[in-house]
Structures are given as structure tokens and as C-alpha cells.
Amino acid sequence: MVIDEPGKSDDFALWVSPHLAAMGNLASRLAGAASRDDVVQEALTRAWRKWHLYNAGRGTPRSWLLAIVADRARRVRHRRRPNDELDESNAPATQAVDESRVDLERAVASLPPRMKLTVDCVYFVGLTMAETAIVMNVSEGTVKSTLADARTRLRSQLEVKP
Numbered sequence: 001m002v003i004d005e006p007g008k009s010d011d012f013a014l015w016v017s018p019h020l021a022a023m024g025n026l027a028s029r030l031a032g033a034a035s036r037d038d039v040v041q042e043a044l045t046r047a048w049r050k051w052h053l054y055n056a057g058r059g060t061p062r063s064w065l066l067a068i069v070a071d072r073a074r075r076v077r078h079r080r081r082p083n084d085e086l087d088e089s090n091a092p093a094t095q096a097v098d099e100s101r102v103d104l105e106r107a108v109a110s111l112p113p114r115m116k117l118t119v120d121c122v123y124f125v126g127l128t129m130a131e132t133a134i135v136m137n138v139s140e141g142t143v144k145s146t147l148a149d150a151r152t153r154l155r156s157q158l159e160v161k162p
Helices: 008-031 033-053 061-079 099-109 113-124 129-136 140-158
Strands: none
Touching: 008 033, 008 061, 008 113, 033 061, 061 113, 061 129, 099 113, 099 140, 113 129, 113 140, 129 140
């Protein structure tokens, strides 16, 4: 395999560049901020190697790239041992913490993996239902159903109790 064919790397960079922010955002949401760059780099490497397999009929470049990011993030999470993760609650506070944001983050983090991925893709990365379906390799109906279930769980977790 030729690593750097003339013109190919420039074309790939132009093709990928509009999607880098979304890739970083999803990687951060799924694997944590500390692993974001590694996940994006692994995803870009895989995308470069598989670029010839991209099929526009099956989705947009953005959804294809984000599906690779989701896969790489899942692999990073599975490789990580529980005690490898930093306890962010012990990190020094550099800004005032918005308690409602902390509650939301905890509630989203407590969702089952499929629900969390759906919420992250739709609400935190801004994907459409169709793009999320491609990322998750499921139908749009499954995305809508999973999102509805996730909202129900989040609503009950975030409900103010007297």
C-alpha cells in the first residue's frame, strides 16, 4: 500500500476538514476529553485506509466519518480499565460549575451505551436522524425510538423531587 500518493493526501484532507470539529466533539463525548485526539487520529487513519470503500449512496462523508469515530471510541472505552479513568470530581475547578449541566452530564453518562450514543449524536454533535442511523448502523425508526426512551429516562432522572 502506498501511504502518500501524489494528490491523494490533499484531496483527503480537503474532504475530511469540514468534519473534523464534529469528529472531535463526538470522540470527546464518547471516549472522554483525554482520549479525544487519539480517537480522532485512529478514525482518520482508518478512514484514509478505507476511503476507497466510501459509498455516497449509503450516506454523507460526515456520517461515514462519525461512524468510524463511534467505532474507535467504543474500542478505546473497552480497552480502558475502570481504574485507568481519572476521577474528574477530584480535578481542580477552574470555572464556576453550572449544577444543572453537571446533573445533565451525569444523567447522560448513566444511560445504556446505545441510548447515550443516540443522545450524543443528536443533541451534542447535531446529527440528523438519518445521519445518526448511519453512525449507529440502525434504521431511523430505531433512532427515534431509542431517543424517545432516552428522553424518558433523562426526564425521570432530572426531575426535581420534593
